[in-house]
Amino acid sequence: xxxxxxxxxxxxxxxxGSLATGHALAANDRIRFGVIGMGExxxxxxxxxxxxxxxxxxxxxxxxxxxxDEARSMAGTDFAGHPDYRALLEDKSIDAxxxxxxxxxHAECFIAAMDAGKHVYQEKAMAFTVEHAKLMRTARExxxxxxxxxxxxxxxxxxxxxxxxxxxxxxxxxxxxxxxRNYRNTPAGKPQWTRPLFPDMTPENVAWQxxxxxxxxxxxxxxxxxxxRLFWDxxxxxxHESMSQQLxxxxxxxxxxxxxxxxxxxxxxxxxxGREVPDTxxxxxxxxxxxxxxxxxxxxxxYPGVTEEALGTHGTIVRGQQIRYVPQRVNRPSGxxxxxxxxxxxxxxxxxxxxxxxxxxxxxxxxxxxxxxxVACHMAVESYLQQRTVRWDPAGEEIV
Numbered sequence: 001x002x003x004x005x006x007x008x009x010x011x012x013x014x015x016x017g018s019l020a021t022g023h024a025l026a027a028n029d030r031i032r033f034g035v036i037g038m039g040e041x042x043x044x045x046x047x048x049x050x051x052x053x054x055x056x057x058x059x060x061x062x063x064x065x066x067x068x069d070e071a072r073s074m075a076g077t078d079f080a081g082h083p084d085y086r087a088l089l090e091d092k093s094i095d096a097x098x099x100x101x102x103x104x105x106h107a108e109c110f111i112a113a114m115d116a117g118k119h120v121y122q123e124k125a126m127a128f129t130v131e132h133a134k135l136m137r138t139a140r141e142x143x144x145x146x147x148x149x150x151x152x153x154x155x156x157x158x159x160x161x162x163x164x165x166x167x168x169x170x171x172x173x174x175x176x177x178x179x180x181r182n183y184r185n186t187p188a189g190k191p192q193w194t195r196p197l198f199p200d201m202t203p204e205n206v207a208w209q210x211x212x213x214x215x216x217x218x219x220x221x222x223x224x225x226x227x228x229r230l231f232w233d234x235x236x237x238x239x240h241e242s243m244s245q246q247l248x249x250x251x252x253x254x255x256x257x258x259x260x261x262x263x264x265x266x267x268x269x270x271x272x273x274g275r276e277v278p279d280t281x282x283x284x285x286x287x288x289x290x291x292x293x294x295x296x297x298x299x300x301x302x303y304p305g306v307t308e309e310a311l312g313t314h315g316t317i318v319r320g321q322q323i324r325y326v327p328q329r330v331n332r333p334s335g336x337x338x339x340x341x342x343x344x345x346x347x348x349x350x351x352x353x354x355x356x357x358x359x360x361x362x363x364x365x366x367x368x369x370x371x372x373x374x375v376a377c378h379m380a381v382e383s384y385l386q387q388r389t390v391r392w393d394p395a396g397e398e399i400v
Contacts, residue, residue, distance in 0.1 A: 031354055033096040034059035036085040036109050038067040040195075041123060042100035045151075046074060048350040049098065049121075055354065059094055061085035063207040064225065066200055083207040085109055089116040096147075096357060099123055102228040103235055105213045107132035114139035119147040119357050121350070125236060125244040125377050126150045126370035130399060133374050140367050149353035149363040150370030152248035156349040158342030159323040160364075163253040163310075166317055166325045166338070173314030173331065178250055180295040182242040185302040191271040192279065192299040195226045223274075230275035232385075237277030239264070239380050243295045246308060247285075248365065248373045249319070250293070254310075258372050259285040259293070262379035263389045270300045283380045 031054065035046045038060050050057045060071035061082040068081035082088050088097070089112055096119035099109045106128055113120045114136075127133035140148060154160070166172050186192050201222035208220045215233040218224065228234040229241065250256055266281030279299040287293055310317040314331045318324050327335025345351070352364045375392070382399050383390045393400045 029358065030054045030056055031095050031357060032056045032058040032093055033098060034061065034088045034091070034094045035071070035098045035100060036061045036088065036113075037099060037101035037105075037123075038062040038071045039100065042067075042098065043070070043074070045098045045100055045121065045123070045350065046071070048347045049354070050074070052347055052351050052354050059088045059091060061088045063211045064201070065205040066198065084210055086112060089113060089118065095119060096121065096354075102211075103128045103240055104215050104233065105211075107136050108213050110136050111139040114143040114146055117143060117146060119353075121149045121151060121353050122370065123151040124248070124370070125240040125374050126367075127374035128236065128240075128378070130375055130378055130397070133371050133378075134397065137367070137371060145361075147353065147356045147361045147363060148367045148370075149349070149356065150248075150365040150367065150373075151349070152245055152252075152365045152370070152373070153349040154245055154249040155252045155365035155369070156344070156352050157249075158344040159319060159340055160249065160253055161342040162323050162340035163249075163317055163319070166315070167253060171315050171325060171327065171332065171335065172310065172312035172317060173328070175254065175291055175310050175312045177311045178291060178293045178308065179311065180243070180246045180293070180308040181304055182238065182246065182295070182297040182306050183302050183304060184299055186299070191273050191275075193227065193229050193275075194273070197222050197226060201225060227275075230273075230277055232276045235277055236377055236381050238281065238297050238299075239283065239377050242297060242306075243283060243380070244373050244377050246295065246306070247293065247376060248369065249308075250310065251369055251373055252365070254289070254291075256291070256293075256372070257288040258375050258392050258394070259379055260288055261286040261389055261391045262376065262383045264380040264384040266384065270298075278384065281384070283383075285376060285380070 033049055033055060035042045046057055049055050057075040058078060059080045060068060062068050063083060072079055072081055097113050098121045099106060100123045101109055110120060110122055127136055203220045206225060211225055224231060263284045264281060266278040268275060268278055269280045271279050281297050283295040285293040308319040315328050316326045318326060323340035325338040356363045379390055379392060379399055390399050
């Protein structure tokens with residue numbers, strides 16, 4: 001087990017505990033935020049936060065100089081760009097940070113942000129490994145005044161309220177299975193997830209060692225920099241990208257715990273482009289609530305898209321672009337089919353985070369939910385890599 005100090009590596013000795021601690025802001029206070037990781041997702045989140053009332057995009061950190069130039073064009077005059085996130089965290093005028101780095105860097109940046117007393121919006125999946133999740137938990141416990149929102153946006157959707165209403169009414173009955181799917185496709189010759197390389201992706205313009213973090217040492221490789229989602233060193237594949245989001249919805253709606261067992265099969269069946277993470281996969285999670293969560297995903301056909309069903313003895317919750325309740329006539333012969341009615345306001349998840357900073361600190365997707373989902377996702381990945389069913393030891397808090 002790595003120690004926390006060893007894990008965050010070169011964080012300056014004086015950083016931990018030396019900066020302003022997280023605190024609630026008044027409703028009319030401007031929140032100055034920074035973004036760590038200005039890739040495609042970081043840009044999206046920066047725009048979301050900037051569009052919320054009384055915010056200021058004040059700083060960004062990224063290992064690639066082009067992205068810092070692009071960030072500077074999005075921000076105001078009082079903006080600072082850094083190739084090392086630690087310089088951003090040293091700025092006491094920054095109230096909150098959005099962490100949108102590759103997944104293997106989540107824990108390193110989160111721990112340092114907690115030590116710096118920042119409020120944190122942590123992109124999903126929250127933790128890359130179980131060990132990272134534990135280290136992040138220790139850091140979070142040491143900074144209780146910091147507000148944490150994990151980036152499972154579905155937890156702020158109106159569909160959550162509708163699902164909770166169906167479940168609490170008893171109309172669904174006992175749920176024994178949740179079936180989820182995530183299928184997508186791209187034009188022939190355009191592999192899913194790949195991004196273009198640019199001529200200026202050179203060692204002079206990329207802080208390569210900062211990108212690697214605690215990942216295995218490698219010579220500079222611009223393909224790994226931009227297409228990090230394809231490699232196990234930095235990514236949990238579509239399990240971390242998409243299954244985490246779908247599982248988070250039901251984890252919030254039903255208070256699902258860490259799975260007792262996980263099985264994942266699949267492989268790189270379609271895109272033979274050097275990627276390591278599978279493009280076709282099937283996951284089965286045995287939940288402690290005696291419910292089976294299954295998730296199937298592929299990158300070669302977009303049917304049936306992103307869909308889910310929670311199967312109860314008295315009814316089914318069907319979730320896609322909309323959410324609805326369908327009664328089981330055998331137990332509810334007079335039950336009516338219902339369509340979800342609760343809207344999702346624009347930028348709901350980001351606004352929830354910012355509102356929590358100004359109020360009581362309670363977020364729609366708190367650390368504890370992100371922790372459970374992260375462990376479940378890593379269990380699936382470990383099952384795939386070890387080619388066996390893995391189990392969770394709750395006493396030792398480890399995969400066995």
